Amino acid sequence: MLEKKCRARLRLECQRGAGRALAQPDWYRKIGDLGPDNIAPAQDQCGIGEAPARDCSSGQHTGIGSDRSTAPPAGINRLGRVGYATLCALRSLSHGDSERFAKSWNMPVLRGRQGPRVEALLAWYDVHRRVLPWRAQAGMRADPYHVWLSEIMLQQTTVQAVDRYYRTFLSRWPTVEQLAAASLDDVLAAWAGLGYYARARNLHRTAKIVAGQMAGRFPETAAGLRALPGIGPYTAGAIAAIAFDEPQAAVDANAERVIARLFYVKTPLPAAKAELRARTQALVPQRRAGDFAQAVMDLGALICTPKAPQCPRCPWQEACIGRVRGLVETLPRKAPKPDRPLKRGVAFVVVDAKGAVLLQRRAEKGLLGGMMQPPLGPWGADFPAEYDAMTQAPFAATWIKRPGLVRHQFTHFELEIEVYVAKLTRRPRIQGRWVQAHALAEAALPTVMRKILVHGLGTTTFAPA
Numbered sequence: 001m002l003e004k005k006c007r008a009r010l011r012l013e014c015q016r017g018a019g020r021a022l023a024q025p026d027w028y029r030k031i032g033d034l035g036p037d038n039i040a041p042a043q044d045q046c047g048i049g050e051a052p053a054r055d056c057s058s059g060q061h062t063g064i065g066s067d068r069s070t071a072p073p074a075g076i077n078r079l080g081r082v083g084y085a086t087l088c089a090l091r092s093l094s095h096g097d098s099e100r101f102a103k104s105w106n107m108p109v110l111r112g113r114q115g116p117r118v119e120a121l122l123a124w125y126d127v128h129r130r131v132l133p134w135r136a137q138a139g140m141r142a143d144p145y146h147v148w149l150s151e152i153m154l155q156q157t158t159v160q161a162v163d164r165y166y167r168t169f170l171s172r173w174p175t176v177e178q179l180a181a182a183s184l185d186d187v188l189a190a191w192a193g194l195g196y197y198a199r200a201r202n203l204h205r206t207a208k209i210v211a212g213q214m215a216g217r218f219p220e221t222a223a224g225l226r227a228l229p230g231i232g233p234y235t236a237g238a239i240a241a242i243a244f245d246e247p248q249a250a251v252d253a254n255a256e257r258v259i260a261r262l263f264y265v266k267t268p269l270p271a272a273k274a275e276l277r278a279r280t281q282a283l284v285p286q287r288r289a290g291d292f293a294q295a296v297m298d299l300g301a302l303i304c305t306p307k308a309p310q311c312p313r314c315p316w317q318e319a320c321i322g323r324v325r326g327l328v329e330t331l332p333r334k335a336p337k338p339d340r341p342l343k344r345g346v347a348f349v350v351v352d353a354k355g356a357v358l359l360q361r362r363a364e365k366g367l368l369g370g371m372m373q374p375p376l377g378p379w380g381a382d383f384p385a386e387y388d389a390m391t392q393a394p395f396a397a398t399w400i401k402r403p404g405l406v407r408h409q410f411t412h413f414e415l416e417i418e419v420y421v422a423k424l425t426r427r428p429r430i431q432g433r434w435v436q437a438h439a440l441a442e443a444a445l446p447t448v449m450r451k452i453l454v455h456g457l458g459t460t461t462f463a464p465a
């Protein structure tokens, strides 16, 4: 079946491709890195550029890509690299299929100059690399603490969002030992707003392990790094490559986009992740693995952008199957996201006579684990009626419902919250922490809880109304 499929495709491709080679030899040289010598024999072919192979019949063979032939048909032999380059570069046979096909006909397997050249990418990177606060200068060894900190922060987040947080962390805790000595509360507060708060808790746990059990030295291999809390396969590969030059693939969203386009990977994400990782790993050089990892990321961030990629400036343009096929902006494909359910509930903002606000800590495990919040009711399909809401309040008081509501989007659901406010002359006996309004900005409050407090306090800042 494979051979039949290959040959049927080859028939079509050789006819189309060779026809174009005659009309536009420069184009052909570009896509296949071929010179005039490679193209010249093709011009002698019978039927090239004409209707499907009808003029190529000779003897037993019916022409280019005969289904009955076991040796390369005469047309293919004479087409040589041109026809095969067309096959490889233009159409959807995978590299594996193409290689098996080529071997079955004793044709050269086109690698190297046909594929993406690592040296070309590294040369581009040497000139165009981004300057990032956690990145070592060219030729300098990266600090594993800086690399680890940035890679944990960059999970699910953009470089722009991370920049401020990274600088804050590094100025407060310049070494892993200092981060380990910090309180979890301080770490969570410094992380507030960056989201995915389990990362902050794992960051702190890892800092304690590295500082306490590893004498402040991070493991130098991806396998060793994976044993630490909060370090999955991607992060381990990225840290090992960037900090220790271990030949590991680092496939972030930018790299996924580049590799999906480069190899025309049609499988939608996230199912394509394993293939994209394997294809990236196959490209990783033994030397400058860290630069390679960062170069692919930078290529995705600067050139191979989600919209309007600048292919003419790309060091891999000649090898890029997605570009040749004109389907760049359709890649990578993504599986449709399931609808996010809507959850609703109520929150209670309590202000004492001195303007301090009551906060409570969330459970360690689960959503926003360990972060602070105003008292909340349970979340369900609808808002509770006002009477029911009062039964969810932390204590009896004169609760005033604020007009409007707070909306927030989590990854897997949307949340709407109605906010009730009580102003007290005396603090009730209740578990929690009273935080002065001016200190709320420093509290470990995730974004949704800040929104609730701002709404409840009737202000755009944390100053009380």
Ligand code: SF4
Pocket: 258, 261, 262, 303, 304, 305, 309, 310, 311, 314, 315, 316, 317, 318, 320, 321, 322, 323, 328
């Ligand atoms: S040629 Fe275009 S699509 Fe292909 S890797 Fe380069 S920028 Fe991306």
